[in-house]
Amino acid sequence: MDYKMFRAINRLAGRYSVMDELMIWISNRVRYVYIFLLVFMWFRDYSSKKASRHAGVSALLSLFIHGFIKRVYFKPRPFVKRRVGILIPSKRDSSFPSKHTILVFAVSTSVLLRERMLGAFMWGLSVLTGLSRIWVGHHYPSDIVGSALIGSAASVVVDKNSRFFDALVYRVMDMFNKRIP
Template structure:
């Protein structure tokens, strides 16, 4: 079923150059959209800075979980096993977990839990990013779903343990305010 779903999506690649270009852009450049959104949030008030810093903690933990899983589990990418429409080259590392997807959902969920508008936009970008990874031939759908769960659950766990990180986050904001001479 996983391979069939992958084929159904990946077969669409190479048929429409506009969609292919869009999927490549989403996969490679979405991080700049996230940075732009985070910058917009940062220059609001301190509550937004806290959201961003807690999101950073979630992304950091999600990245660690990703690396830990890859130490003990290897699943070949679709283009290694099957003939696929590979639109851009990719590393030949494990298909699961997808770093793009886990990090996108860790960031998006962490923001969504505290700020609905920016979080919803980021979630939409995370879904697009995840879909693009299948479209490009880099990941299977179940790998994407599992990676999304890693990001989401990591963010929820961090959100439920904010008391552990609150003094650290507050300290970072106070250092930032001293550096830029804000009272």
């Protein structure tokens, strides 16, 4: 089932040059849109700043989870086991979880929990990012769904435990400020 869904999406790659370029751009560059939005939010108001901070902590937590899973579980990427349309080069590391997807869902869910309109826009970009990773031939749909769930769950954990994570962030910032004269 996973391969059939992958194939249904990936077989479109290479047929529509405009869509190929869009999917490559989303896959490689959407992170800069997220960075821009988080920096913009940092300078707006207290609520936006808090959402931006939580998004950063969620991204770090998601990266930690991603690294842990990559060390204990290996799933070959689609192009390793089968002949598929691959639009951009990739490492031959584990297909699950998708770092691109886990990060964009961690950030967009954090924003969605605090700022609905912007968060919904970012969540839409996250879905497109996941789709782009299948389109370019790097991940199976189950990798994307699992990564989206992990990234979103990390955001919810950070939001529900915001006192702990905020105190941790302030402690790290204090340590950093003491080192810089």
